[in-house]
Structure formats: structure tokens, C-alpha cells
Amino acid sequence: MRIYAELAKTAFQSHITFRVNTLIQLFGRLIAVLIQVSIWSALISADRGMTTLEGVVTLQEMITYTLLSTAITLIVTNNMIGQVEQKIHKGEIATDLIKPISFSGLLISESVGISFQRIIFELVPVVLISSLLFGIQSASVVHLLLFLVMVINGTAIYFLISYLFALTAFWYIVSWHFGALFYMIMMVFSGSLVPVWFFPNALSTVAEWLPFRLIFYSPISVYLGKVNGMEIIWMIVQQLIWIAILLLVQKWIWSRATTKLVVQGG
Amino acid sequence: MGIQVENLVKTFRRPRHREGILGALSDLVYREYDEKKAVDNISFKIEPGEVVGYLGPNGAGKSTTIKMLAGILTPTSGSIRVGGLIPHTQRIENTKRIGVLFGQRSQLWWEIPVSESFQLLKYMYKISEADFRKRLGVFEELISLSDIYHLPVRILSLGQRMRAEMCAALLHQPDVLYLDEPTIGLDAVVKENIRNFIKQTNQETGTTVVLTTHDMPDIEKLCSRVIVIDRGRVMFDGNLEMLKHRFGSQNKLIVEVEDGLPDPQRLLLNGADEVIQEGRSSIITYDRNRRNSAGFLSDLAQLHKIIDFSVNEPDIEEIIRRMYKSLNQSDVESRN
Ligand SMILES: Nc1ncnc2c1ncn2[C@@H]1O[C@H](COP(=O)(O)OP(=O)(O)OP(=O)(O)O)[C@@H](O)[C@H]1O
Ligand SMILES: [Mg+2]
Numbered sequence: 001m002r003i004y005a006e007l008a009k010t011a012f013q014s015h016i017t018f019r020v021n022t023l024i025q026l027f028g029r030l031i032a033v034l035i036q037v038s039i040w041s042a043l044i045s046a047d048r049g050m051t052t053l054e055g056v057v058t059l060q061e062m063i064t065y066t067l068l069s070t071a072i073t074l075i076v077t078n079n080m081i082g083q084v085e086q087k088i089h090k091g092e093i094a095t096d097l098i099k100p101i102s103f104s105g106l107l108i109s110e111s112v113g114i115s116f117q118r119i120i121f122e123l124v125p126v127v128l129i130s131s132l133l134f135g136i137q138s139a140s141v142v143h144l145l146l147f148l149v150m151v152i153n154g155t156a157i158y159f160l161i162s163y164l165f166a167l168t169a170f171w172y173i174v175s176w177h178f179g180a181l182f183y184m185i186m187m188v189f190s191g192s193l194v195p196v197w198f199f200p201n202a203l204s205t206v207a208e209w210l211p212f213r214l215i216f217y218s219p220i221s222v223y224l225g226k227v228n229g230m231e232i233i234w235m236i237v238q239q240l241i242w243i244a245i246l247l248l249v250q251k252w253i254w255s256r257a258t259t260k261l262v263v264q265g266g
Numbered sequence: 267m268g269i270q271v272e273n274l275v276k277t278f279r280r281p282r283h284r285e286g287i288l289g290a291l292s293d294l295v296y297r298e299y300d301e302k303k304a305v306d307n308i309s310f311k312i313e314p315g316e317v318v319g320y321l322g323p324n325g326a327g328k329s330t331t332i333k334m335l336a337g338i339l340t341p342t343s344g345s346i347r348v349g350g351l352i353p354h355t356q357r358i359e360n361t362k363r364i365g366v367l368f369g370q371r372s373q374l375w376w377e378i379p380v381s382e383s384f385q386l387l388k389y390m391y392k393i394s395e396a397d398f399r400k401r402l403g404v405f406e407e408l409i410s411l412s413d414i415y416h417l418p419v420r421i422l423s424l425g426q427r428m429r430a431e432m433c434a435a436l437l438h439q440p441d442v443l444y445l446d447e448p449t450i451g452l453d454a455v456v457k458e459n460i461r462n463f464i465k466q467t468n469q470e471t472g473t474t475v476v477l478t479t480h481d482m483p484d485i486e487k488l489c490s491r492v493i494v495i496d497r498g499r500v501m502f503d504g505n506l507e508m509l510k511h512r513f514g515s516q517n518k519l520i521v522e523v524e525d526g527l528p529d530p531q532r533l534l535l536n537g538a539d540e541v542i543q544e545g546r547s548s549i550i551t552y553d554r555n556r557r558n559s560a561g562f563l564s565d566l567a568q569l570h571k572i573i574d575f576s577v578n579e580p581d582i583e584e585i586i587r588r589m590y591k592s593l594n595q596s597d598v599e600s601r602n
Contacts, residue, residue, distance in 0.1 A: 006385070006389050010382065014378060092371065093338075094333065097337070098336055098338065098364070099361060101358070101390060102358070258354065258357070263333055
């Protein structure tokens with residue numbers, strides 16, 4: 001296990017170089033938050049809120065939702081699909097596979113390292129600045145802790161799903177279109193842009209059966225106090241079930257992927 | 267640790283691209299594949315501690331074999347055992363006992379110093395601090411790392427990087443070492459250092475070495491045995507002496523005579539295989555099993571005054587070149 005922590009640390013260090021790049025990204029994130037907040041302000045009446053399937057949602061809650069969703073995005077985002085495609089395309093996968101570590105472990109450790117870098121240099125400033133600008137609703141300690149646990153589980157789900165999409169490169173060499181598909185599905189069904197409260201019935205039923213809402217929508221609802229005790233436990237159980245399923249699927253796909261692998265180049 | 271390979275086959279499927287826009291469109295709908303047998307029924311057995319040169323012309327299937335031995339590629343059929351393990355199904359177990367170096371690729375981390383890459387390898391292979399220190403000491407003596415030890419890999423020159431890569435491949439003291447073109451692109455001094463390093467490692471730790479190269483001095487210096495493959499098949503498997511005997515019977519006699527150049531036609535009639543005349547000297551190639559230099563010289567002496575002559579036995583490079591050439595010829599013959 002030590003080696004995976006070391007790999008994460010190395011990835012963290014190699015990405016720590018604080019460049020203009022980071023500042024530009026930070027600026028971009030803030031603009032995106034500003035736009036979303038403006039849209040919700042136009043849609044939701046500041047004093048009466050908006051009536052949904054799940055009851056009334058206030059503007060302050062929606063702003064908080066937007067901030068938390070941005071924060072989760074910064075935690076879970078990873079480039080496994082692009083990385084694996086690159087490794088296969090250039091044949092660099094060969095030098096990964098001669099090492100006594102699991103390929104999933106290698107990719108996930110590196111992604112975790114990079115996420116930590118993003119948490120420090122993007123998440124913290126974005127959340128600080130935008131909560132100063134727009135205000136963020138506070139939560140009870142219990143809800144905050146549950147939120148954190150659920151974000152960690154959600155990150156595991158997100159990483160495992162990206163890893164599965166990344167493995168398609170073993171079959172098709174080129175996998176960016178699978179990546180594009182993944183981001184589309186994720187954006188719609190996770191509730192990262194629009195909470196599931198606002199979904200039409202059919203769509204929310206579909207979302208219910210997919211794991212994506214457990215990454216964004218569910219933890220944020222818990223933070224906002226929209227769900228009660230039993231529901232929270234059920235959500236966490238669902239997260240764990242999805243993690244178990246994805247781990248099994250991952251194992252099965254990997255065993256098939258290795259037989260499909262061609263290493264390009266001498 | 268020994269290596270056993272039996273009836274190994276690796277077939278690649280390559281998409282066949284049809285020409286033109288219509289072709290590209292029909293590729294989208296229905297893709298046709300060509301099958302390419304990169305490794306075609308190869309068998310061999312390597313004893314622990316052997317240093318084997320795995321040779322063959324470009325595209326012969328050397329790298330493909332090495333990748334299968336290392337457990338990166340799954341064979342299409344046939345079996346591989348490395349110290350009792352099946353590399354592709356027991357990849358992680360297998361990688362703990364092997365070291366691999368691909369000359370054209372880096373297994374070190376690009377952004378961080380060599381020293382930190384080695385630290386990662388130390389955790390990866392669970393090397394104890396004492397062993398780690400000791401081995402670094404040995405490497406320092408054999409190949410000298412201190413000048414590059416604290417530099418990030420991305421700024422190293424090819425030769426510097428290769429020194430670090432060699433050490434990285436040996437840090438966990440593997441039982442088997444696979445080297446795919448370890449001296450490619452290196453200058454004469456670094457090449458010699460790398461060869462010494464491999465030789466010392468083999469002698470001191472009994473590491474089995476399988477090495478592909480297009481550099482003949484590598485073979486002469488290191489390999490007790492060579493396996494030559496072509497188009498995925500084994501063409502020769504034996505020690506260097508046998509190879510020399512089989513393909514190295516062509517000697518070269520270089521003569522200079524006083525009055526111009528001797529008549530090449532007459533030399534060919536006398537049994538020379540080839541006569542090349544450059545400046546004042548004539549290079550006469552002959553098979554030493556059938557003719558000898560004294561025969562040519564006494565015949566020449568009848569018509570000319572000989573100023574100088576020398577006889578060259580073929581070097582390994584020449585032998586391999588002849589061998590590859592004869593592989594091609596036998597192929598042409600079998601096609602006709
Ligand atoms: N991923 C791949 N897909 C399709 N064909 C491949 C692939 N990898 C190798 N080949 C083919 O297999 C054959 C053997 O390739 P290989 O790389 O093993 O040759 P090699 O003996 O290492 O040659 P070299 O001396 O040039 O390095 C070649 O004809 C090559 O085109
Ligand atoms: Mg090769």
C-alpha cells in the first residue's frame with residue numbers, strides 16, 4: 001500500500017508548480033460560478049423560492065448547491081481516459097506493466113495526487129472567494145461530516161467509472177469519444193449542473209437507477225438538510241453497493257483487457 | 267531462473283486501409299483485417315545464468331517476444347514459463363523477479379530526479395534500506411551515477427538516462443534481465459560501460475540475461491549463446507563459435523601489386539567469390555574451406571610483383587550480415 005501513497009505524493013509534487021495556468025483556470029472557474037449564480041438568481045424569486053417535487057428551494061440553497069457542485073467537480077475531475085489513451089497510443093503502457101503494481105492502482109494514485117493539488121490551489125480559493133461574494137449556507141456538523149463521507153465515496157465511484165471508460169482504449173486504441181460520452185452522461189445525470197429536484201419525472205427515474213447522482217446530487221442534498229436520517233443511510237449503502245459492483249466489473253474487464261492489449265512501437 | 271518457451275505464436279490483427287474516400291467510407295462500415303504472425307512457433311530453453319543474444323533483422327519479432335516474456339503481451343498460442351511462472355497470467359508475481367529495459371522508452375518518472383524515481387522503485391519492490399544503499403554503492407562503482415543522481419530525468423542526455431535506466435532495471439536484483447536494444451544510440455564509451463555493467467551483474471549475481479541488439483560488439487562481448495530469428499521463426503540457436511563456423515568461412519585477402527591492378531576475371535576463375543578493387547588494392551573474398559590465400563598469392567606472383575597483402579577473418583558483424591543475406595536468399599529460392 002505504501003507504494004500507492006508514494007505514487008500519489010509524486011504526482012502531487014510534479015503538478016505543484018504554480019503556473020500562470022493555475023491562475024487562469026481559477027479565473028475560469030469563478031466566471032463559471034458567477035454565470036450559474038446569475039442564472040439561478042433570474043429563475044428563483046429571492047423571497048419565495050421555487051416549488052419543486054422535493055418542496056421549496058430557496059435561492060440561497062441553489063447558490064450553495066452551485067458552489068458545492070463546483071467543489072466536488074474539482075475533487076473528482078481526472079484525466080484517466082486521456083492518459084490511458086496516450087499510454088496505449090504511444091506504447092508507454094509497456095513500462096507500466098513491467099512494474100509489480102496494479103494498473104488501476106497506479107492510475108488512481110496519480111489521479112488522487114493531482115486532485116489534492118487541485119484542492120489546494122483551486123478548490124480552496126474558489127470556495128473562499130465565491131462564498132465571500134455570494135454567501136454559502138452553513139450546515140450542521142453531522143450533516144457536514146456525512147457530506148464529506150459521501151463525497152469520498154462519490155469520488156471512488158467517479159474514479160472507478162472513469163477507469164472503466166479509460167480501459168476501452170485497450171480495445172479501440174482511440175477512446176476520446178468514450179470520454180466525451182462519459183462527460184455528457186455524467187453532467188446530466190449526476191445533477192452537477194441542474195439538481196435532480198428539477199428533473200421531469202421520467203428523467204429522475206432514470207437518474208435514480210444510475211450511480212451518477214450519488215456523486216453530486218446526493219451529498220449536496222445531505223449538506224442542505226433536504227433528506228432525513230433513513231434516506232441518508234440508504235444513500236450511503238447505495239454508494240457502497242455501487243463501489244462493490246464497479247470493483248468487480250473493473251476486475252473482470254481488466255482480465256479481458258490484458259488479452260486484448262497490443263503494445264504499439266518497438 | 268530459467269526460461270522455457272514452447273511453440274510460441276503471436277498474431278497481430280492490422281486494419282487494412284482501403285484507398286481513396288470511398289475506401290475510407292467502406293472502412294467505416296466494414297473493416298478488414300490483415301493477420302500478421304509476428305512470432306511464429308518459436309521454442310527455446312534458457313538455463314539460469316546464461317547470457318543469450320536474441321538477434322534478427324528489423325521486424326523479425328524480437329521485441330514482440332520480449333514483451334511476451336515480460337508478461338506485457340498475451341501469446342496467441344504456445345507457452346512460456348519463467349522460473350515456473352506464466353508471465354502474462356501471473357504478471358505482478360513475475361515482474362518482481364525480472365528487470366526490463368526498453369532502449370527506446372523510459373521507465374523512470376520524467377518530472378522527478380533520478381534519486382526520487384529510485385525511491386519509488388524501492389517501495390515498489392519492497393527493497394530494504396540496507397540493500398538499497400548497498401546496491402547504489404555497487405552501481406556507483408560500476409557505472410557512476412553521482413553526476414546525474416539529483417537531476418530530473420527529462421533533462422538527461424540519452425547516455426545519462428540509459429545509465430539510470432540500467433540501474434533502475436537492476437535495483438531489485440532480478441533473477442532475469444530482459445534488455446531490448448540497451449545500447450541503441452549510445453557513444454562508444456557509454457556502450458562499453460553498459461556492456462561491462464551487464465557482464466559484471468551476470469557474473470556476480472548469476473542473473474539470466476536475454477538481450478536484443480543490432481550492435482555486434484555487444485554480442486561478442488556478452489553473449490555465450492545466440493538465437494537468431496527471422497520473420498518470427500528461429501533460424502539459428504547455438505553458441506558463437508558454431509555461428510562463426512556456419513556463416514563465417516568467408517575470408518578476405520587484400521593485395522596490392524606494383525604494376526596497376528590484377529585481372530579480376532582471372533581471380534574469379536581461380537575460385538574467388540567476389541573481387542572488389544579500390545584504389546591500388548584488390549579485396550578478394552573467398553571461402554576458406556575451399557581455397558586459401560597462398561593459392562591466390564602464388565598465382566598473382568606469376569604476373570605481378572606483390573607489394574603488400576593481408577588476410578582478414580570475418581568479424582561478427584560480417585557474419586551476421588551474411589547470415590541475414592542468406593536468410594533472404596533462401597526465402598527468394600523457396601518462393602521461386
Ligand atoms: N501492435 C502491433 N500491431 C500490429 N503489428 C505489429 C505490432 N507490433 C509489432 N507488429 C509487427 O510484428 C512484427 C515484429 O515486430 P517487432 O517489434 O517484434 O520486431 P523486432 O524484431 O523487434 O524489430 P526491430 O529490430 O526493428 O526492433 C513487425 O512486422 C511489426 O510490424
Ligand atoms: Mg524491436
